[in-house]
Amino acid sequence: MAKAKQDADSLAKCPTGIRGLDEITKGGLPRGRPTLICGCAGSGKTLLAMEFLMRGARDYGEPGVFMTFEETPDDLAKNFISLGFDLHDMESRGxxxxxHVVIARSEIEETGEYDxxxxxxxxxxxxxxxxxKRVVLDTVEALFSELPNATILRAELRRLFHWLKDRGVTAIVTGESGDKTLTRYGLEEYVADCVIFLDFRIVEQISTRRLRIIKYRGSSHGADEYPFLIDERGVSILPITSLGLDYPVSTERISTGVPKLDAMLSGKGFFRGSTILVSGTAGTGKTSLSATFADAACRRGERCLYFAFEESPRQIIRNMGSIGLDLDRWVKKGLLKFHSARPSLYGLEMHLVTFHKVIEEFNPRVFIVDPISNLINAGTASEVKSILTRLIDYLKMQKISTFLTDLTHYGNSLERTSEEISSLIDTWLLLRDIELKGERNRGLYILKSRGMAHSNQIQEFLLTDEGIDLIDIYTGSGEALTGSARAAQDAEEKAAELACRREADRRFREQERKRKALEAKIAALRAEFAAESEELHLLVEEERIRQAALVEDRVEMTHLRKGKPSDPQAKRLKKTGERRAR
Amino acid sequence: MKAASQGKGKKAKADPPEEIWNLRLYVAGQTPKSITAFANLKKICEEHLAGKYRIEVIDLLKNPQLAKGDQIIAIPTLVRKLPEPLKKIIGDLANTERVLVGLDIRSVSG
Incomplete structure (x- = not known):
């Protein structure tokens, strides 16, 4: 005991080797001390203890003793095999x-004192x-139901835990949870160092296993409830808490697989390691867009993990063949991996654990979930948010580009998802139906895209034999048109344009004609003017000639009268001359 | 603490199949409880099974591996190996009545 207290400053830990548990406990269970694992029936206590022992023996060179009060050695061996451990082999290798401790109350009589x-x-x-070095006592509490004298039992259990400490073994003691206490018989009183609680709950017919560290004396530890999974590789605990926002970022850009969509994203596509969400109602082409993105990743030689929650892998491959994507070759090459599961198979957290597990196994660079909305419906909004935050944080840490699709429903706002996960999304594409004139067409636009100048245009989204194509939709005269309406509008516009051009031509000709007419008129006026000027000229000349002739006449007359041409006479003469001229 | 004694069937009653009671007492060192238990057992046997019993005392401190075989957890434990069926009595055997019930002796002695 004194030794244990000295060690409290730098508590030695015993790694469990169980995925996630060592992270939560920051290194493992307290070395040389007993740990209590409690939980209801079927919560995985035995399995966790078993894995602790097996991994210790196999991976850490610490042999272990498994003392069971419940299961027969045969059953125990079977359980071990289900985790991939050969108990008999390990026993024979020491x-x-x-x-196996068996106590049958029917054959035991109690008289007097014992220990x-x-x-x-x-x-x-x-x-x-x-x-x-390791010991597991699997439900030591079974003694309470078999031995009647609880007083002796309690004293002896207390002694047992002290004894385990003195032996310096790292022990796991399991116990059934009671109604109000952690364990039915209050074992937590004796094991004060580390208590782990396993929970197995069923909400809306979906079961989730959770683990919580209730106490860990002398050590900090994660205090949350962590979902965990039991599968053929043992226990996996999801340790990912929100790790803060210090993940590495990349300036590298990756293609969406649709050149025109790349162009909309400032010409280069998504950032590597970013989180992309595609929202859309049913049949708007989310899966096609996902598959195209997957195809683009595989073309770059990157591994892509595709979680399909609606269709089987074969069906996706077949369907994507219709838009010219041959996904099968990538599957065969090992670049593309599908993982299909029904969303209702298990709870959201379980799916998340599965994500982690498969991601760790496959180590992809691109991760696609199609669609994530089914998972969202499996939990409450706050749960979903916390869980997706963990997932997205994890993926960002790994620099995995994440492509999520989200099925939105009619009647809801397309941005419905925003409440839950929008803040986690870097690039958000919206696919929407555009209903117009008895037709439904697909439109795509970028709701947001962090860190790039993206297009604000709605593009018409076409699925062709050669894949996805985007077309500028008609946006003239105050409305957006798609599909045949767009085509009709185009034709109409062309006709209108032609008519317009004709009209212009006509007017131009008219103008020309008018100009010519005007010019002709001007010429005529000029000619008239010239003629008039000429006439006037002639008239003036005539008058001058006539005047000159008159003067000559007068001189002649003076000569004839022989009179002196006096001044008054001259004046008079001039007057008469004028009169005559009139 | 190794003791094996066999009573002589002086007062043997008219039980045609002469049965030998094979009793095994598990102890862990010479603790007061062990000594008391052995003394109590000896007394009961002499009184009720004189001449047809055998007591084997096993010290688990010396032979710890034997504890597993008879599923011993409590000390002291008395195991009735024979006659069948196997019976166990834990404790220092202070209550004679209960020991007799536990070993099913009353029916034998009539």
């Missing part, structure tokens, strides 16, 4: 020792036989 030294001796002998 890595594991088992002891459980026999149990201690058995355990001690098993520990010594293989030099065990």
């Amino acid at each position: 890595l594991i020792a088992t002891d 459980l030294e026999g149990l201690f001796i058995r355990l001690g002998s098993a520990i010594d036989s293989i030099g065990a």
